[in-house]
Amino acid sequence: MEDENAGIGGPVTTINFEGNTYYYNKNTNTQPPMIPTTISSSSLWYQNRGTHDYSLARGIVSSGSLTNGLRIANSGTGYWYWRGGDPEDTDNWGTLELINLVERVAREWRRLYPDYPIITSMDMSRKNGGTFLPHTQHENGLELDMRYIRNDGSSGEVDFNVNRGDYSQQRSQALIDLFQNESRVYKILVDSRANLTGSKIQIVSGHHHHFHVWLYDPDGNN
Numbered sequence: 040m041e042d043e044n045a046g047i048g049g050p051v052t053t054i055n056f057e058g059n060t061y062y063y064n065k066n067t068n069t070q071p072p073m074i075p076t077t078i079s080s081s082s083l084w085y086q087n088r089g090t091h092d093y094s095l096a097r098g099i100v101s102s103g104s105l106t107n108g109l110r111i112a113n114s115g116t117g118y119w120y121w122r123g124g125d126p127e128d129t130d131n132w133g134t135l136e137l138i139n140l141v142e143r144v145a146r147e148w149r150r151l152y153p154d155y156p157i158i159t160s161m162d163m164s165r166k167n168g169g170t171f172l173p174h175t176q177h178e179n180g181l182e183l184d185m186r187y188i189r190n191d192g193s194s195g196e197v198d199f200n201v202n203r204g205d206y207s208q209q210r211s212q213a214l215i216d217l218f219q220n221e222s223r224v225y226k227i228l229v230d231s232r233a234n235l236t237g238s239k240i241q242i243v244s245g246h247h248h249h250f251h252v253w254l255y256d257p258d259g260n261n
């Protein structure tokens with residue numbers, strides 16, 4: 040995780056667990072202790088985790104919450120995070136799995152296509168999840184929006200209602216393929232005009248200036 044190198048919260052994110060407070064700290068490169076595989080019955084959500092990952096996607100994407108979420112960094116290898124008009128640290132939260140997946144895809148993108156622009160991540164979830172208007176989903180840290188890729192070397196926006204001529208189907212398909220190759224990706228929601236193909240692609244309205252990457256819920260609640 041390259042997380043926590045920016046934002047109003049600085050390089051530290053607080054983790055709360057069974058009355059204890061731990062920290063992910065980018066400056067000191069420290070993370071919370073590993074979650075023991077034998078823990079109290081009050082923390083059934085964490086049973087048998089045995090990892091350093093305290094993030095939890097609760098409920099479902101359209102009615103859920105996020106516990107101990109983490110922020111994606113403002114930029115990293117192969118990507119940058121565009122928050123638009125939203126205040127810092129309000130819309131870039133997700134499960135560790137989601138953040139790691141984006142970073143992994145971005146690193147591969149950079150390696151495979153060094154001449155392409157960096158990819159742009161957009162809305163994820165609120166810090167504690169829950170309602171995130173105007174989205175109908177994005178409530179439990181398992182989803183993020185991303186810009187389509189342009190044909191002019193810029194990482195700016197493609198909006199099929201505005202500047203369709205800037206769209207690169209080939210480059211966007213290359214990025215979609217990287218996401219589709221990730222086993223934890225459940226669906227990718229796109230605009231019909233994007234002409235993107237693949238087993239996880241679903242064409243929906245409302246995605247004229249971004250596509251939506253949706254992970255499997257670890258609880259099986261998709």
Ligand SMILES: [Zn+2]
Binds near residue numbers: 182184251
């Ligand atoms: Zn979305």
